[in-house]
Amino acid sequence: MMNNTMLHIQQSRQKRKRRYIAITSLLACIALLLCGTMLMLGNTIYPVRDVVRVLLGHDVDGANFAIGTIRLPRMLAGAFAGFAFGVGGYVFQTMLRNPLANPNVIGITAGSSAAAVFCIVVLQASNTVISIASVVGGLATVLIIYVLAKGASFSIGRLILIGIGIQAMLNAFISYLMLLANTHDIPTALRWLSGSLNGMKLESTYPLIIAVIIMTPLLLYFSKRLSMLELGEQAATSLGVDTNRTRIVLIVGAVIILALATATTGPIAFVAFLAGPIAQRLVGSDFSNVLPAGLIGIILVLAADLIGQFAFSVRYPVGVITGIIGAPYLIYLLIRINRKGDL
Template identity: 65%
Template structure:
């Protein structure tokens, strides 16, 4: 390798690093702005100084209750859930080398949703029981999908097909539960299914926060191995990666985050699906887009919630806005994959 070639390689790497730093810092700054907007905006708009005083514990008439009790839990729920959805969705898409391989499409969130609807319309349980049941069901669903798709060797296509089949079955179960459920329970179930930050409570967030703080660093630390898995199992193994163990750790970490986020906010549509591709296009090649994908998820959830609250005469849950954004992209992706012969 000549000196000029090495110089060009190093220059290209520095340029990619600068781009990664610029994109990541810009996404983080945008997330901070949106967090501030979530705390300031509402039926009454409070100035920044009043918000800071309320968050510091000072009692201000009207401001303290609105900011600390209503807006802060809503903002934190969107922040944590968006990061979890973005990180986990990108992990599945990269590891399985398929943009369709995200928790929404392959049935993981459908498992959590079916359990939640069953608890709401049949058992009439509390919100805490709904959350626990949705987490357990999400974990059980991913284990079932992984076992059924395993075979003699791991197959991405088989996992996606099994996941889609499981999702269709669980969606049928949800429809049946809504059909036979009591009329007064249906609105609560539909609000949960649409994905919403309404009614977020501080006492519901510690479990999600702890899960994200534990699982997100694991996924980030395995980001390099995740990139090698994208090359294929044989290539990753030849480069010293234990593909099975790495895949299991990544799947378990991602599913835990997805399950807890779904339990806290409901299955916010398309955030896990959109975050990875957007981050990859912004960051480019050469560096991991794990952290940018999580930040894209945060920005999507917070921005969609603000749009749903203030852009229309009627307030819409965040899941409806993200669904409007994500559905056209899904159609575009399916058309492009069909033309390339990937379907």
């Protein structure tokens, strides 16, 4: 009887593992398809053959500039920013055990945005300085929210409410900076604040690409401990997890890629909010969803950018499209949580 039970458990786990691999592979294929579509579509549609030749360094009449200079940086920025927002949002939602505890809602991206806007409109700094300031602003915001939320005992609900308040303050600060800005800096800042892939340059994507390549293996390594944190503080500790060290590593790693994504493309709305829940709905909660959440982030950003470019008579920034998609879900989630009394 015991052997039959163990065999049934192993078979169920293998089945769930196969489902995880199959869905993750499918998401990766969709993400790659969208990347290719981003390189092919534009004022001129190029066949796959020409795209591949340009990427391999060959000269193709009329295609090198369009693909290599305009479309490739746009695609890379969208893909890596989408992955960063998806992973970062999933880490915070899982670690704090609340779908509202994502970087957009609790003010982390607002902290990075405020630092970046200050560098753009006041200091008129370089992209390197903007990237560094975004990381510092994001980490400082996390620290302030945590200190204010800790009190006598740590409360996730208190952290979310304080984060919402901090976000409102930072958005007010950003509005004040816009009033002080020179006229020629305002369009740049507004386009950046809406979350846009327009005018991307290849060199501006390097810090984000490097950060994602370095931080993703680290976050994947800690993903099992992240799943244990979802069980609660006492349960994770009893399973041998150093909760304080794990939280520090996860928070720093997630904030770094989130801040650099924000510095590169602006705060693309709701990607960090949607990617984790969608991944959990598709894959389940038996395995870590760090990688599926990142892939869904890529899909959301690239699909939204294609819709914004080609589905309407007027071209819209990617953040406008993701905002239209994500806002109804946020309202639904707030109504559901209010009925449960979880906040």
